[in-house]
Amino acid sequence: MKPDALRGHLDALLLATLDGAALHGYAIIEALQQRSGGALDLPTGTVYPALRRLERGGLVASEWATVGGRQRRTYRLTSAGRKALAGERTAWREFTTAIDGVLGGGPWPTPA
Amino acid sequence: MADTGVIDSYLADLDARLRGMASTKAELLAEARDGLVDAAEAHEERGLTPLDAQRAAIEEFGPVDEIGREYQAELSVAQGARLLRSMLLALPAVHALWELTALWSIGAWDQHFGTKTPPWYLSFAWANDRVVWLSSAIALVALLGCRWAARNGVDSRRIARMPAVAGAVALGAVLVVELALLVATAVFDPHRLNGPLPTGLATLVSLVVAGRLLVLTVRSFAYSAGSRDERRATI
Known part of the structure; x- marks a missing residue:
């Protein structure tokens, strides 16, 4: 999947990855790639500034923690982040339902 | 991972492009280094040589000018x-x-x-x-x-x-x-x-x-x- 197509959804994808788990940057990237079967292919370096932006917006919080013997910045969802994620999921379902109704239904019936 | 010379060289290039508060910049670069070392270690476990593993990690991370723009915007x-x-x-x-x-x-x-x-x-x-x-x-x-x-x-x-x-x-x-x-x-x-x-x-x-x-x-x-x-x- 092209990086440009992903950019508009990156925030929602990052929030979804953190749903129920506190993860450090590389673990978030691994989770994104695993859950998408490797289809989400964007420069991994763009994830870190995006996480900072989400933190600035109060949607995630971070703290330095020792993971695997190393000090790493670990991110978790805030209550505002959980609310934003729920909103993103609802909007995505509505969007895919609408698009699927047009694209996924096969050819239009021809008028008699 | 003992030798991180390729990663360090990439980060030095990124560092040279960034202007901002020293503490924020240091944290961003430290986090980027962690991510790159993690990725290189994962590539090594899949069988790449240490040098190729670092190169693969950097390639996935993104071109330094593109990533630099994103980091600079955050610093600004x-x-x-x-x-x-x-x-x-x-x-x-x-x-x-x-x-x-x-x-x-x-x-x-x-x-x-x-x-x-x-x-x-x-x-x-x-x-x-x-x-x-x-x-x-x-x-x-x-x-x-x-x-x-x-x-x-x-x-x-x-x-x-x-x-x-x-x-x-x-x-x-x-x-x-x-x-x-x-x-x-x-x-x-x-x-x-x-x-x-x-x-x-x-x-x-x-x-x-x-x-x-x-x-x-x-x-x-x-x-x-x-x-x-x-x-x-x-x-």
């Missing part, structure tokens, strides 16, 4: 937010300090200096009393704007300059109105410029704080200008 907004927070705290605090000092050491101005304040001068004093709140409101709105943009997926590169502009407008308004009051005071009664020592010290504190805010504003413009130039170069 972080600097701008620091400027706006400083203004929100410092401007009302300095204003309150000066007013309380004047109230304590001067009291009734006409009585203290033995001259009657002309009606036209009161407009300058009125503006001076209120501009600090107007400027604080500008800083607050801009700060909330940054937060709204961060929550709504607005690319940091698009708003990198906004906090600097808001800070310059807010600080500029305070400085212009205070300068106008100073000139007005000199016009009708220069004697009032030589107030008692406590107000002189309060004025000195005001000037130091204004100077510091000016430095932060100039830095905000410098960092955001770097981000804009790099952005323009890619269009």
